[in-house]
Structures are given as C-alpha cells and as structure tokens.
Amino acid sequence: MSKPEKFIEDGIRLDGRKIDELRPIKFEVGILNRADGSCYLEMGGNKVVAAVYGPREVHPRHMQKSTTAIVRYKYNMASFSVEDRKRPGPDRRSTEVSKVSRQALEPVIFVEKYPRSVIDIFVEVLQADAGTRAAGINAASVALADAGIPMKCLVSACAVGKVDDTLVLDLNKDEDNYGQADVPVAVTPGGNITLLQMDGHLTSDEFKTGLEMAKKGCADIYKLQKAALMAKYSDDTEGGSNE
Amino acid sequence: MDKKIVIPGDYLSDDVKNANDGTYVEDGKVFAAVYGLASLKNNIKVVPLSGRYIPKRGDIVVATISEVTHSNWIADIRSPYDGLLHISEFPKRIDNDDMAKHLNVGESVMALVKDVDPIMKVELTLNDRRLGRIDEGRIIEVTPSKVPRMIGRSGSMITLLKNNTNCNVFVGQNGRIWITGNEKDMDFAEKAIAKIENESHVSGLTERITSFLKKEKGENFEEPGYEPEIKEEIETGEEEGKIKDTPADEETVKEDKSGILDELLGDEE
Incomplete structure (x- = not known):
C-alpha cells in the first residue's frame, strides 16, 4: 500500500481507532507443553509466541556467570510473517530487537537466585503488523511468570508515534511505515521505564505527552496480562472437581 | 479460602x-515474586504453580546417574x-574402577542432598x-512445586495413595515419584x-x-457378578508425568490383593 493522503479524519484513524486507542489484544497462557512457560499473543495483526526455558544449565559453558543467572532473548521473525518473504535467520534488526528486549526484561528478574544458570526466552513472530518488539516483550513477560521465574513485576510495552503531526498510540503498519515518528516504550506497573527507543522526530513537548500516552497504554496492557494469568487457573478453581 | 492466585x-x-x-520486600511492603498461590496467614509466602526444583540441604531426591567420573557420579536431579555423588558417599567401600558396576549411567537412586554451597x-x-x-x-515426574500436595499434611496424601492403590509410593522433593507394585496397580497410581x-x-x-x-x-477391580454402584467415566486429564519404565517384577503383592479388595468394597457401601 502506498502512503495514504490522510491518516486521521475527525479524530478517527484509518483502522477506525481513536488516537489514544490500543488495537485488540488477546493473550493465551501455557500453550506449549514442552516449555517451562509460554504465551501466545495477538496484538492487532501481530501474532507472536513466546517460550521460556529454565533456569537451566548454560551451554556454552563460558557464558555462565558464577553469581547470577544470565538471560538470553531470541527474537525471530518467521519467513512468512511479512508480505515479501523475509530471509530466514538472524539479521541486524533482529539482533538489535533481541538485545533491547532482553534489557527490557532483565531488570525485573531476580537473576541472583539462580547462579550459574540461564533463562532462555524465545519469541517467534508468526505475523508482523508493526510493534512486534512491544508484542514480544508483552508475551515474554507473561511467559516468564508462567515459567514460575521470580520477578519484581511484569513488564508491559507499547508504541507511540506521530502521524499527520498528531501523536497516536500503538501504531499500525501504515502509520509505522509512513509516519513521522515511532517510540516503543516498555514500563513496569510501577512506572519504571525499561525500554525506550525513538525513530523519527518529536519536539520535547510531544515526547513528554507521547510518553504519558504510552504509559497509559501499557497500564491497560498490564491489566490484560494479569487477567490472562489469572484465567489459566481460575477455570478450574470455579469448577472444582471434574464431576 | 485463605489462598489466592497472585502474579509477580x-x-x-x-x-x-x-x-x-x-x-520480596520493597519500601516496607511485601510483594509477590512469583506467579502462584499466596497464603497470608502469619507466614506470608507464595507457592509457585510451576518452576524448576532448586536443591536444598536435607532434601531426599530421586536422582538419575548421567555420568561416571573417576571419583564421582554425576546425577541429574x-x-x-x-x-555430585562422591565415591565415599556410597554405603560400602568400592574401588574407583568398579564404580560403574555398582551404579551405572541411566540408573536411579534415592539420595539425600548433603550440602549445597x-x-x-x-x-x-x-x-x-x-x-x-x-x-x-516406575518413576513419575510431576512439577516440583506440587510436591507438598503429593505428600499432604504430615504424609496424608501418600498414605491415601498407598492404602488405596496397593503400591509403595515415595515422593522425592525434586518432583520424581517412585512407585512400586504390580503393573495394574501402578497404572492406577499413575x-x-x-x-x-x-x-x-x-x-x-x-x-x-x-x-x-x-x-x-x-472399575479396575471389578469381579464377575459384582456391579459397582457408581460407574461414571472420570476424566483424569492429560498424563503429563514422563514414565521411565524399569522392569517391574510381577510377583509382588499379588496375594494381598483379595484382602485389600474386600476392604475397599466395604468402604464403598
């Protein structure tokens, strides 16, 4: 699709959302049996699966730290996740996304509880639709909790951007491709920022308001993450026995 | 219920x-660190719903030997x-060269965690x-965080299993359960x-x-002519426990069965 003439009309975006509205989000916890913790997430057109393994033995051995666990985060896009086939395998972009996502989650994990071990996080993007790193972090933090890994709190992430000189929350594909700015943000429920990147240009005032918008979006996502984790066991709790 | 599900x-x-x-404690307040069941009565703790086994001194575990070195057995717990199981921790004196004869790769032991540094x-x-x-x-694997429930209050759950399934049940702290008995009974226990x-x-x-x-x-012990009062299909859910089948001897406990069966039928009336 080529660049649309207008992104916003009467305060409504091309996909029918208001400027501060998130795309529909769906979490599913514990979808993989072999992983210690897992989560499937649909965030608008994004479809991602996160799997967590560990704490487990570190291979290769030289990577292990004698006093803490290490965290490895692997972000990968499936070759069919985008319109033009993506060449499979790690590339410059996915290496960067892996690094910043790892750093977004590391501060909340109690790594000192598991010396000489590794916590492996794998995020596979099945379908990409702008904001996959945010989606990956959301799914990964739920998967970490599902794996029973001790953490300070969950991490929620979403993006804020600028199109038609207006700040908008949670960019979609066109807004991302042709917009003026894209700012992915990850925050803890306590308001600590663990990821903040910026692509494009914003004035400092815009940046401040944008950050507040993103934090509000993250707070909404946090509620969904919490609800998803609660739902995994509440079904059984209500129903009691199988009779 | 004094327990509720919490997230980190x-x-x-x-x-x-x-x-x-x-x-964990921050700013004079207590927060949950794991996803699990919180109990707030006098001792504030959260029991995780999943997670790996972390060894503690004094735990009895079911360990599987993965490697034999010149003076140590290395075991997966x-x-x-x-x-690490040092040769000197074996009940009797053995020669370094004979280690594999007494305990070889793939064999399992009940072992005590002597120390964790x-x-x-x-x-x-x-x-x-x-x-x-x-x-x-057989050895059945369950989530280590569920071991306390397997044991029950002062061993009540184990006793219940033992009495009703005719098997001997031992629960290792690392979430491996060792059961012995005849094949049918073990299926049932599983x-x-x-x-x-x-x-x-x-x-x-x-x-x-x-x-x-x-x-x-x-259902399992139905005798000819005997109609059980309740004959519902009971869903047991997926069997997640991975089974390591060591050849079980069949002759054990077969004679006792009838006696115990009587007892059970008596229970049901």
Whole structure:
C-alpha cells in the first residue's frame, strides 16, 4: 500500500481507532507443553509466541556467570510473517530487537537466585503488523511468570508515534511505515521505564505527552496480562472437581 | 479460602517481618515474586504453580546417574544444577574402577542432598538406611512445586495413595515419584498422581482424590457378578508425568490383593 493522503479524519484513524486507542489484544497462557512457560499473543495483526526455558544449565559453558543467572532473548521473525518473504535467520534488526528486549526484561528478574544458570526466552513472530518488539516483550513477560521465574513485576510495552503531526498510540503498519515518528516504550506497573527507543522526530513537548500516552497504554496492557494469568487457573478453581 | 492466585508484583502485606519464600520486600511492603498461590496467614509466602526444583540441604531426591567420573557420579536431579555423588558417599567401600558396576549411567537412586554451597554445587549422599539404588517400579515426574500436595499434611496424601492403590509410593522433593507394585496397580497410581497434579491448586483436594480412588477402583477391580454402584467415566486429564519404565517384577503383592479388595468394597457401601 502506498502512503495514504490522510491518516486521521475527525479524530478517527484509518483502522477506525481513536488516537489514544490500543488495537485488540488477546493473550493465551501455557500453550506449549514442552516449555517451562509460554504465551501466545495477538496484538492487532501481530501474532507472536513466546517460550521460556529454565533456569537451566548454560551451554556454552563460558557464558555462565558464577553469581547470577544470565538471560538470553531470541527474537525471530518467521519467513512468512511479512508480505515479501523475509530471509530466514538472524539479521541486524533482529539482533538489535533481541538485545533491547532482553534489557527490557532483565531488570525485573531476580537473576541472583539462580547462579550459574540461564533463562532462555524465545519469541517467534508468526505475523508482523508493526510493534512486534512491544508484542514480544508483552508475551515474554507473561511467559516468564508462567515459567514460575521470580520477578519484581511484569513488564508491559507499547508504541507511540506521530502521524499527520498528531501523536497516536500503538501504531499500525501504515502509520509505522509512513509516519513521522515511532517510540516503543516498555514500563513496569510501577512506572519504571525499561525500554525506550525513538525513530523519527518529536519536539520535547510531544515526547513528554507521547510518553504519558504510552504509559497509559501499557497500564491497560498490564491489566490484560494479569487477567490472562489469572484465567489459566481460575477455570478450574470455579469448577472444582471434574464431576 | 485463605489462598489466592497472585502474579509477580502484586501487593501482599505490610508485615515485612513475616515475609517468606516467593516474596520480596520493597519500601516496607511485601510483594509477590512469583506467579502462584499466596497464603497470608502469619507466614506470608507464595507457592509457585510451576518452576524448576532448586536443591536444598536435607532434601531426599530421586536422582538419575548421567555420568561416571573417576571419583564421582554425576546425577541429574531435575534442577539447573547437577548432583555430585562422591565415591565415599556410597554405603560400602568400592574401588574407583568398579564404580560403574555398582551404579551405572541411566540408573536411579534415592539420595539425600548433603550440602549445597553458594555457587550451587550440590553434594549427594547414599549413607542412610532409607537411601539406595532403585531397581524396580516406575518413576513419575510431576512439577516440583506440587510436591507438598503429593505428600499432604504430615504424609496424608501418600498414605491415601498407598492404602488405596496397593503400591509403595515415595515422593522425592525434586518432583520424581517412585512407585512400586504390580503393573495394574501402578497404572492406577499413575492416574491418581496425574489427577493430583492437575488439581493441586483447587481446595478440597484430599476429598476429591479419596472419592476418585474409590470410584476408579470399582472399575479396575471389578469381579464377575459384582456391579459397582457408581460407574461414571472420570476424566483424569492429560498424563503429563514422563514414565521411565524399569522392569517391574510381577510377583509382588499379588496375594494381598483379595484382602485389600474386600476392604475397599466395604468402604464403598
């Protein structure tokens, strides 16, 4: 699709959302049996699966730290996740996304509880639709909790951007491709920022308001993450026995 | 119910002094550190719903030998850390060259965690009468965090299983359960264990397991001419436990069966 003439009309975006509205989000916890913790997430057109393994033995051995666990985060896009086939395998972009996502989650994990071990996080993007790193972090933090890994709190992430000189929350594909700015943000429920990147240009005032918008979006996502984790066991709790 | 499901970061209490496993303290408040069931009565703790086994001194575990070195056996104890069993911890004196004869790769033992140091070097021992090599029966794996439920209050759940399934049951702290008995009984015990694992977070577990054991037994041990009163299909859920099948000897406990069966039928009326 080529660049649309207008992104916003009467305060409504091309996909029918208001400027501060998130795309529909769906979490599913514990979808993989072999992983210690897992989560499937649909965030608008994004479809991602996160799997967590560990704490487990570190291979290769030289990577292990004698006093803490290490965290490895692997972000990968499936070759069919985008319109033009993506060449499979790690590339410059996915290496960067892996690094910043790892750093977004590391501060909340109690790594000192598991010396000489590794916590492996794998995020596979099945379908990409702008904001996959945010989606990956959301799914990964739920998967970490599902794996029973001790953490300070969950991490929620979403993006804020600028199109038609207006700040908008949670960019979609066109807004991302042709917009003026894209700012992915990850925050803890306590308001600590663990990821903040910026692509494009914003004035400092815009940046401040944008950050507040993103934090509000993250707070909404946090509620969904919490609800998803609660739902995994509440079904059984209500129903009691199988009779 | 005094237990509720919490996620990491949930506020639990202001009572910092009683903060225990699965929690952390920040700014004079207690928060949950893991996703699990929180209990707030005098001891504030969160029991995780999943997670790996972390060895503690004094735990009895079911370990599987993965390697034999010149003076140590290295054992898998289902944790991020291997267990080390030194040759001197074997109940009798043996020669370094004979280590594999007494205990070879793939064999399992009941072992005691003798010590765990700060960098998580785990030392095991077999120097106790309760401990030793496992030569028969099956080993079933369950989530380590559910071990307390498998054992029950002062061993009530184990006793329940033992009495009703005709098997000998031992629960290792690392989530490996060793059962011995005849094949049919072990199948039954396995089903019951899977049910406990799937429903351990729901209250009233013991009652449900008791009625489950009774009902199932009506089907399993059906005698000609005997119609069980209740004949419902009971869903046991997926059997997640991985089974390592060591050849079990069939002759054990066969004679006792009729006696116990009478007892059970008596229970049902």
